[in-house]
Amino acid sequence: MKTCASCHNPDTYWIDQKTTADGIALHHRNTPSMENVWYLEGKLFHDGRAMTYREQIAEAINSAIEMGGNTAALSAKLQAIPGYLSLYEAAYSSQTMSVEGLLDAIAAYSRSISSGETALDRFIKGDYQALNDAQLEGLHLFRTKGKCIDCHNGAFFTDLDFHNLGYAVTSKVALDNGRFEATGLETDKGKFRTPGLRNVVHTAPYLQNGSIASLSELINLLSQGMPKNQDNRSMAPYRRIFKTSD
Structure with a gap:
């Protein structure tokens, strides 16, 4: 059976640095970082x-394509x-391990994973020398013309x-219905949660399908309206001019 750390490697900012998760079977989505989950x-x-x-941890453990385990066992x-057993007893005052207790323990650990302070944090706190001129220009574009801050x-x-x-496709350019798989709403087809950007420079490849290798490539695609994937194949069936809200 795979473990959580098989994909969420703490040494590489809680990702596996692969296009898609390397589970028991072929997975079609990229491994997200666990920082600040x-x-x-x-x-x-x-x-x-x-x-x-x-719910999330149990699904990952039981999934035939992710960890291939069984929470019942x-x-x-x-x-x-x-x-x-001694660790469990210290935490729960019981020598009888329960699935609920074990899942809660993993959840408690997951909630402890946080990103550290950045130069931007120091800048916001009043250290105005924390960002250089190029970074300040990037911050300005991020907040204004780029409209990145909208999401x-x-x-x-x-x-x-x-x-x-x-860009609602898998790494194999098959349609990925995204949020629709959770809600069943037609308006949610192709939607994915906005990823956080803490330590984003360390968490390539990008997007839900892991098809974008670098931040510069992703920014270029966003600025162009996401017209094509990296293999230069037309995305016309899925194309939607990039905007900041739906």
Whole structure:
């Protein structure tokens, strides 16, 4: 069975640096970073289909294409590992491991994963030398002409909403219905949650399909209206001129 860390590697900013997640079987979506995931409760996964951490973690464990495990067998397996039982007892005052307790423990750990302070944080606090001239120009464009801040706003640079940028395809250029898979609403087809931008320079490749290799490539595509994918194949069936709200 795969583990959480198989894809969410703490040494590489909680991603696997692969186009799509390397699970038990072929996966069609990119591994998102776990930094600041506590902020996403109610909108977990790229399409927001999980409302709680327990639900999200259980689905990942039981998924035939992700971890290929079985939450029903989890307690017995972990209880047999030396040291786990004493840790569980210290946390829950019980020697009987429950699936609910184990899922809650993973959720508690997930909520502890936070990004560190950045130069922008120091700038906002009043250290106006923290950003150089190029960074200040980028901040200005981010907030004005680029309109990036329309969706990437707040402390973690995400409006926590779902948008269709006209790139609702898998890495194999098959249609990905996105948010529609969670809600069944036609208006949600092709929508994905706005990703946060903390440590974004370290979390390539980008987009839900992992098809964009660099930030410069992604910014160019956004500025052009997301007309084509990296293999230069027409995206006409899915095209939607980029805008900042739906």
